[in-house]
Amino acid sequence: MSDDLFAREQPAQGSGSPGDAGEARSFLPPNLLGNLVVTKARPAVVLGETLFLPLLAFVLGYLWSPDDPLQLHGNFPWPWFAPVIVALRHGFVAGLGGSSILLFGWLWSNFGRFDEFPQVHFFAGLALVMLVAEFSSLWRARTRRAETLERYLEQRLQQLVHEHYLLRLSHDRLEQELISRPMSMRDALAVLHDIGSVSADQPPPAARLLNLLVQYCQLEVASIHPVRGDVVDEAAWASTGGLASLAADDPLVRQALVMQRLCHVGQRSLDQQDTQYLVAAPLLDLARETYGLLLVRKMPFFALQPENLQTIQLLLGYYTDGLSVQGLARSIVEAVPDCPPAFAFELRRMMNVRQTTGVASAVVVLEFAERAVQRGLAAQIEHLKRELDEMWLLEREGRQALAVLMPLAGKAATQGYLARLETWAAQKGSHSLADLGVFPHILTVDGDETLVLIARIEAVLHA
Secondary structure, eight states, rough: HHHHHEEEEEEEESOOOOOOHHHHTTSSSSSSGGGOOOOOOOHHHHHHHHHHHHHHHHHHHHHHHHHHHHHHTSSSSSGGGGHHHHHHOOOOHHHHHHHHHHHHHHHHHHTTTGGOOHHHHHHHHHHHOOOOOOOOHHHHHHHHHHHHHHHHHHHHHHHHHHHHHHHHHHHHHHHHHHHOOOSHHHHHHHEEEEEEETTTSSHHHHHHHHHHHHHHOOOOOOEEEEEEETTTTSOSEEEOOOOOOOOOOOOOHHHHHHHOEEEEEEGOOOSSSSSSSSSEEEEETTOOOOOEEEEEEEOOOGGOSHHHHHHHHHHHHHHHHHHHTTHHHHHHHOTTTTHHHHHHHHHHHHHHHHHHHHOOOOEEEEOOOHHHHHHHHHHHTTOOOSSSEEEEEETTTEEEEEEETTTTTHHHHHHHHHHHHHHHHHHHSSSHHHHHHHEEEEEEEOOHHHHHHHHHHHHHHHO
């Protein structure tokens, strides 16, 4: 029943209350006397009470009856209340010490008559002290158990309150982001997918791009300026939040033009002067020349973080690539005439996105066996095309392969697409795609050349 034994039992009982089995095991002491020697009081207090109370009881008994200070021949041995009280408060060892004081008192008051020592009287008193001490130790152990459980529950309650508070903060933050960013990345790219085709009832491409950045990246005051050579034109293509005068000599502007990549206020060198802008991002053409510059004067503090900045760079790269559709796809179509221009363009654009932002894409090549070709499964899978995906059906000597380009798709996205196809195969009564004669191959759009990746796609068909 000691504190040490209880501490060892508590983890085994988990977060619940102590059981009867735990209480039964707690009677096995880790040392000779167990809880009989355990106390919470200070040693000086225990020693003082152990000596003072029995001594006071003996002195009072001696003043009442000098011949019989322990009331051995009276109606009741009142001085024995002192060691009983000490044992009840501090355990067996303190009670034994108090009983020793009474023993020494009897020896002092009966010096020379030791043969008259009341053995039965002292044995009964000592037995009473031991019984009271054991009762005291048992209830002190139960009290400590209840206090420990209470402290544990209090700590758990504080932890749950803290976690609930963090959950509320996270929920509020997520709610604010969903309000300020009502579309997903796929929706944003879908808006930019046909950015090159501008009709009369649509705003110019730069204005559409800036509106998208304001909506998706939480820009408040921003503008897009044309760049001719190394000079930024003060007349903006598009602006939002109020157009202020251009600071062409701003250090952040010069840094973005020199480095030809997105720069923000946290990247400025210490020797540079203060800047008026938070973000400066160049728009690059196919020759990697800067022809435009996005300048952000104001945006929320929490929006100025790496993920949002990477999103800005990604949307800018997707936009600039979209303005050069024919130039991007021409070299691929000339080398591989069978490749659809839309597929070639999107593949080249994803190559540029990978090089500029580090965001990878994937190509899932579905190889069809003869039985799958006969059932026309390739055409059926083409109907499962997602919004941004581009497909290329390859046919050679009666064999077929379907290349599905998945922009900005990682491992999880490709696995999810294959899981959709497996579900589609199950709806057709097959256990898997392999039973239908469809075998998937996953290729990553990384740093390879576009023609190299197309050769890997065609190699699946010739394998």
